[in-house]
Amino acid sequence: MLLEVKDLxxxxxxxxxxxxxxxxVSFGMNDGEILGIVGESGSGKSTLGMTLMGLLPxxxxxxxxxxxxxxxxxxxxxxxxxxxxxxxxxxxxxxxxTSLNPLIRVGKQVEEMLTLHVNDTQDDGRLHxxxxxxxxxxxxxxxxxxxxxxxxxxxxxxxxxxxxxxQQQRVMIAMALMCSPRLLIADEPTTALDADVQDQILDLLxxxxxxxxxxxxxxxxxxxxxxxxxxxxxxxxxxxIVERGTVDQIFNNPQDEYTKQLIDAIKQEPKQSDLDTADTxLEVKDLxxxxxxxxxxLGQKPRKKIICENMNFEVRKGEILGLVGKSGSGKSTxxxxxxxxxxxxxxxxxxxxxxxxxxxxxxxxSLNPARKIGWILEEPLKNQAKYWQxxxxxxxxxxxxxxxxxxxxxxxxxxxxxxxxxEEFVNRYPRxxxxxQKQRVNIALALMSGSKFVIAxxxxxxxxxxxxxxxxxxxxxxxxxxxxxxxxxxxxxNVVKRVCDRxxxxx
Amino acid sequence: MKKKRNYNLIIGCIITGxxxxxxxxxxxxxxxxxxxxxxxxxxxxxxxxxxxxCDHFGRDVFSRVMQGMGTTFLVSITTVSFGMIVGTIIGFLxxxxxxWFDEIIMRINDVLNAFPSILLALVLVSFFGSGLLNVxxxxxxxxxPSFARIARSEMLRLxxxxxxxxxxxxxxxxxxxxFSQILPNAYTTILASAAVGFNNAVxxxxxxxxxxxxxxxxxxxxxxxxxEAGSYLLKAPWYAIFxxxxxxxxxxxxxxxxxxxxxxx
Numbered sequence: 001m002l003l004e005v006k007d008l009x010x011x012x013x014x015x016x017x018x019x020x021x022x023x024x025v026s027f028g029m030n031d032g033e034i035l036g037i038v039g040e041s042g043s044g045k046s047t048l049g050m051t052l053m054g055l056l057p058x059x060x061x062x063x064x065x066x067x068x069x070x071x072x073x074x075x076x077x078x079x080x081x082x083x084x085x086x087x088x089x090x091x092x093x094x095x096x097x098t099s100l101n102p103l104i105r106v107g108k109q110v111e112e113m114l115t116l117h118v119n120d121t122q123d124d125g126r127l128h129x130x131x132x133x134x135x136x137x138x139x140x141x142x143x144x145x146x147x148x149x150x151x152x153x154x155x156x157x158x159x160x161x162x163x164x165x166x167q168q169q170r171v172m173i174a175m176a177l178m179c180s181p182r183l184l185i186a187d188e189p190t191t192a193l194d195a196d197v198q199d200q201i202l203d204l205l206x207x208x209x210x211x212x213x214x215x216x217x218x219x220x221x222x223x224x225x226x227x228x229x230x231x232x233x234x235x236x237x238x239x240x241i242v243e244r245g246t247v248d249q250i251f252n253n254p255q256d257e258y259t260k261q262l263i264d265a266i267k268q269e270p271k272q273s274d275l276d277t278a279d280t281x282l283e284v285k286d287l288x289x290x291x292x293x294x295x296x297x298l299g300q301k302p303r304k305k306i307i308c309e310n311m312n313f314e315v316r317k318g319e320i321l322g323l324v325g326k327s328g329s330g331k332s333t334x335x336x337x338x339x340x341x342x343x344x345x346x347x348x349x350x351x352x353x354x355x356x357x358x359x360x361x362x363x364x365x366s367l368n369p370a371r372k373i374g375w376i377l378e379e380p381l382k383n384q385a386k387y388w389q390x391x392x393x394x395x396x397x398x399x400x401x402x403x404x405x406x407x408x409x410x411x412x413x414x415x416x417x418x419x420x421x422x423e424e425f426v427n428r429y430p431r432x433x434x435x436x437q438k439q440r441v442n443i444a445l446a447l448m449s450g451s452k453f454v455i456a457x458x459x460x461x462x463x464x465x466x467x468x469x470x471x472x473x474x475x476x477x478x479x480x481x482x483x484x485x486x487x488x489x490x491x492x493x494n495v496v497k498r499v500c501d502r503x504x505x506x507x
Numbered sequence: 508m509k510k511k512r513n514y515n516l517i518i519g520c521i522i523t524g525x526x527x528x529x530x531x532x533x534x535x536x537x538x539x540x541x542x543x544x545x546x547x548x549x550x551x552x553x554x555x556x557x558x559x560x561c562d563h564f565g566r567d568v569f570s571r572v573m574q575g576m577g578t579t580f581l582v583s584i585t586t587v588s589f590g591m592i593v594g595t596i597i598g599f600l601x602x603x604x605x606x607w608f609d610e611i612i613m614r615i616n617d618v619l620n621a622f623p624s625i626l627l628a629l630v631l632v633s634f635f636g637s638g639l640l641n642v643x644x645x646x647x648x649x650x651x652p653s654f655a656r657i658a659r660s661e662m663l664r665l666x667x668x669x670x671x672x673x674x675x676x677x678x679x680x681x682x683x684x685x686f687s688q689i690l691p692n693a694y695t696t697i698l699a700s701a702a703v704g705f706n707n708a709v710x711x712x713x714x715x716x717x718x719x720x721x722x723x724x725x726x727x728x729x730x731x732x733x734x735e736a737g738s739y740l741l742k743a744p745w746y747a748i749f750x751x752x753x754x755x756x757x758x759x760x761x762x763x764x765x766x767x768x769x770x771x772x
Contacts (some may be wrong), residue, residue, distance in 0.1 A: 341672055358676055367671040370691035380677035386677070449677060 001068075003029040003052070003183060004217055010047050010056065019045040023239040024064070032151065032213040034206070036230035038262070039219055041435075044239040049219045051188045053091050054081050068183075086113060090176040094188035096168035100160040105226040106171045107156030110140045113178035118427035143174045147204060165327075166197035170204070177208065179460070184208075187219045194491060202228050221464060223266050223495075227251060235259045237275045261486045265469035266494065279317040279352070281485035282338065286347035287311040289330065307333045310347075313504055315453070317352075320479060320486040322496040325506030331489045331495035332361075334506075336453045338487070351455040352484065357446035357450035361458035363438035367430040372413055373441055374426030380449040381408045409447075419444045419474060421503030443475065447482065455487045460495060472499055516767025522760030526753075530580050533573030542566065553745050560745040562735070568746060572753050575727040576640070577621055579757065582721075582728075583708035585643050590650025591701050595693075598658025599685055603666060613659070616652045624649045624707075625714055634652065637720045646711055657700050661693040695768060702765025706758045713754055729754050 010022040022044040029035050039045040042261035050056050052066060054073060070083065088240070093099045101109060114136045121261050131139070137156070144152035147170040160168055161406055169189060176184055186205065190198040206229045209216055220226055223257045226233055226247070233250045235243040237256065243256040254260045289307040314322045315465050325331045336342035338349055339358055360366035368376055392399045403411065413423050419440040430438055439459060459475065460468040476499065490496050496503055539557075553560040559568035601612040619627070631645035666673065666689065674688045713730025716722040723729035731748045736747035 174608070251750075336672075339676060341675065356677075358673070360669050360673065362669060366673045368670045368674070368688050368692070371688075379674070379679065383678040383680075445673065445677065 001028045002031045002033075002069060003217075004065070005052075006065040006067070008048070008051065008062060008066065010044070010051055010060055010062040012057075012060050012162045014059060021049070021060070021239055021368075022062075024050075025236075025239075026064075027234055027244065029183070029215055029217065032209065033215045033232065034209055034213055034218060034230045034296050035217045036226035036233040037217060037236060038221065038223055038226050038233060039236035040466060041235040042238070045219045045221075045236045046187055048077065048236070049091070049185050049217065050181075052185055052217065054090060055091075064067070073216075086116065086181070088181055089185065090118050090179070091185045092169070092172050092185065092189045092245055094191050096165065096172045097194070100168060102160050105157055106163065107137070107144075107158075107258040110143065110175045110178060111136050112138060112170065113175055114378050138454045139178070140174075143178060144171075146208075147171075147174045149174070152325040164197075165193050169193060170200055173201075173204065173208075175203055177212070177214070180212065180214075182215060184214050184216045185219070186216060186474065188221070189218070189225060190225060191220070191222070194411055195493060196326075198225070199228070205229060215331070223251075223262055223465065231235065235262070236375045261466050261469075264463045267450045268469075268494075268498045270497040271499060271501065275316065275501050276321075277317055280314045281317050281319075281351075281353050282315040282487070283350040283352070284313050284338070284347070285309055285350070287334070287337070287345060287349065288347055289333055289342065289345040291333075292344055299431075304344075308506065315485050315487055317485050318479075318483055319502065320488050322500030322503035323487060323489045323506065324491065324493060324503055325495050327491060329506040331506060332457055335457050335487065335489055339455060351453065353451070355449050355451040356453045357449065358457045359439075359446050359454060359456040360441050361461060363435055363442050363462070364430065366442055367438060367445075369430055371429070372426065373416075373428050373430065373433075376430075376441070377412045377426075377448055378408050378414060379445055380445070381411060384449060408476055409466065415448055418447075418478065432469075435463050436471060439463065439471050440474065443471075443478065446480065452483065453485045453487075455489065457489045458491065459492065461489075461492060468495070475499070514768055515763045515769050515770060519763025519767055522756060524766060526576060526757050526760055527580065528689050529573050530563070530577035533570070537570035538572050539567035539570045552743070558769070560605040560743065562732070562746050563739060563743075568732075568749055571727040572729070572750055575729040575732055575750060576753055576757065578722055578726065578728045579667060579709055579712055579730070582639065582643055582646070582712045583705050586646040586708045586712075587650060587701055587704045589643070589647035590704060591654050591697065592649075594651040594654025595658040595690075595697055598655035598660075598690070599662050600653065600660025601687075603661040603681070603685055609659075612655070613746070616655055625711060628711060628715060629718070629720065630714065632720045635747035637723065638645050639722055640711060642715055642721045643752045646708055646715075649711075650708070651664075653704065654697070654700065657697060658693065660697055663687065665689045665692050699765050702761050702768060705761045705765075709754060711760055711762075 005028070006026050008022055008025045009020070012019045012021055025044075027035075035293060037045045037048060047056075047060075056062065062074075068088065073081065073084070088315060093107075100106065114131060133205055138165065141152045144155055149155045149167060149170050155163070155167070160171070163171065169192075173189075184205075185446070189205070190201050193201060202225060205218070207215055208214055209229075216229075218226065218230055230247055232246055233244065234241050234381050235250065235256065237258045243250065243254065243259045246271075252264060255265050288311075291305040291307065293303045293305055313321070323331055323334070333342055335358065337345045339356055381403055385408070388399050392402075409426075412426060416423055416425055421437060421440050421444075425433070425437075425441075430441070430445050433441065443459075456475065460471050463471060472495065475486075478484065488496065488500050547565070549561065549565045551561060551666055557567050557569065559572060562568055562571070597612060601609040628642075628645045630640055631648065635645070637640045662685075671684060671688060674684050679688065712721055712728070713733065716728040716730030717734035719731075719734070722731055732750040733747055733754075736743070736750070739746055
């Protein structure tokens with residue numbers, strides 16, 4: 001057995017008391033095994049990974065045993081641990097951009113692994129002989145070829161920001177593999193990447209496992225990632241392992257209630273469209289969106305950076321149109337142009353419904369942190385009231401009923417019920433809510449002004465799978481009940497298939 | 508869940524509270540009239556009857572410290588409030604509007620910043636004439652740039668956030684976005700720097716009065732007392748020490764509050 005974890009408990013000591021992140025977990029890993037650890041945020045899966053690496057912060061403490069090759073890691077001295085890290089165990093993190101030093105060329109950073117571990121006295125025939133500079137570089141280039149980085153010689157001299165996200169992650173993997181570790185811990189290695197790049201990285205990990213026999217512990221929230229390369233799976237929930245087994249067992253015959261939910265959430269049937277109307281809610285004709293880039297030299301004409309060219313599409317009434325594209329393909333900028341938040345475009349955007357609204361991706365950032373939910377949700381109504389009062393004073397006819405403050409409060413409560421949140425949330429601050437709850441508030445905010453056309457920009461991509469499922473169901477229900485038309489932006493093909501009537505792809 | 512006590516805030520409030528109480532009482536009642544002179548008590552050392560001793564006119568130092576704290580507190584609080592309100596509005600507008608407007612405002616700011624503040628206050632006071640009101644106005648103007656700069660950077664940080672875009676989508680006016688949506692998020696930062704500003708104001712007022720440009724005799728001000736006490740430092744050290752300690756305590760209390768406010772999340 002390569003790695004054995006016995007009754008591991010991890011606690012965090014904070015100002016607010018003790019949080020138990022991992023509550024008694026035991027499992028083992030064999031040489032060359034790929035083990036998936038799946039769970040949502042807060043399940044303790046990342047804490048588990050950190051413990052195995054000995055990277056727990058000072059506020060955490062653990063009990064139980066972590067045996068690597070039979071040796072208890074808790075009993076090791078700092079020096080011994082340092083030997084293990086990098087040499088025997090190494091790690092790949094979620095965010096390659098923040099894990100790489102932005103000021104050092106990537107080749108040098110990978111080489112650092114060799115310089116660090118070359119002077120070690122213990123000699124077991126692996127990387128402990130002295131290497132010359134040229135030899136070290138040769139090793140790095142060879143590793144770059146192994147992880148399929150393009151033009152190793154050129155890449156060697158590049159800075160992290162000059163590489164794409166996928167390439168950065170390959171560099172991280174190269175660094176992790178430099179000393180031929182026996183165990184690789186990959187903590188959400190593909191979460192920050194686009195779908196097709198994700199697949200490439202996963203294939204690479206699998207290939208490394210096959211060729212070098214490196215055991216991999218893959219920590220992920222995404223069951224599809226686990227399914228693609230793992231042999232065995234641990235399902236974690238609230239700090240405990242609720243189910244374990246081979247990938248086949250877990251996927252085809254899940255026993256635990258939570259596992260079933262997880263599997264259900266990704267096995268959704270694609271939506272059957274039954275729309276038969278020709279009325280449009282939004283028409284986009286010959287839309288070209290660009291950014292003005294200010295010139296740094298005086299007198300030079302500003303340049304244009306084109307985001308998309310000559311787009312034509314329409315959203316019919318009651319339809320959910322999917323807009324799919326990789327990151328950087330301009331999805332969000334297009335939606336901002338449609339909403340009038342981005343002015344630099346040519347072509348026509350014709351709205352056939354009043355007050356288009358938006359549900360933003362990052363549910364935390366789109367709610368004012370200093371205001372209570374009730375205040376936030378009432379704001380659109382206050383603005384409407386003010387608008388009509390001004391109109392009335394100016395002598396306009398056909399003024400609709402202007403809501404009184406009491407009616408506005410009642411409408412806020414009504415909307416909270418519609419998005420299935422308890423009424424007492426009016427007195428909560430956004431930071432007191434979970435991600436899924438915040439996204440419900442966002443949906444409520446978008447619908448508050450009675451808008452019939454909504455743009456949803458990656459509304460679920462920052463949420464856990466089971467929460468995603470709930471939010472999507474809510475969106476679909478509200479869309480049907482209120483007869484909304486929707487432009488649904490996402491990078492996730494599976495989500496789009498489930499929700500949308502039609503899909504257009506961005507290059 | 509047990510919340511960790513904010514000791515900075517608590518202790519700061521207690522100290523400032525005591526000082527304020529003394530100053531408030533000093534407005535209506537002091538152990539001795541602040542202008543009552545007496546030849547035999549000239550530079551009398553601290554005693555039971557006069558716990559802080561007496562000054563060169565035989566006036567009770569404790570009574571004068573009480574009154575002086577009131578004056579100093581009033582000057583500082585009005586100065587800082589004036590600088591904070593005007594500075595915040597200017598900084599917010601500069602940050603929100605941006606472009607040439609921002610450029611002009613911030614360059615004027617830089618010009619004001621380029622002078623040592625006490626020097627500028629001297630110029631203003633000698634131009635308008637000395638006196639309490641002029642000191643307040645002069646110091647108030649001096650405090651605008653620092654608040655404007657802080658408010659502007661807060662605005663730049665906050666205006667790019669998504670909830671501001673969201674506010675535009677639901678039809679908020681610019682005024683409402685600035686003052687209802689963004690301002691509440693900047694409170695702690697601005698208030699924390701207001702407390703630091705308060706301390707500077709206390710010291711600046713003391714400094715100006717020390718040079719004879721602030722509060723005019725026979726009214727008491729902590730700075731003025733220290734200035735007068737300078738000539739008797741060796742003969743009657745208590746005359747300088749007690750007003751000095753009063754300034755230190757006042758500044759310490761508010762500094763602790765400032766520290767505490769910035770720790771509130």
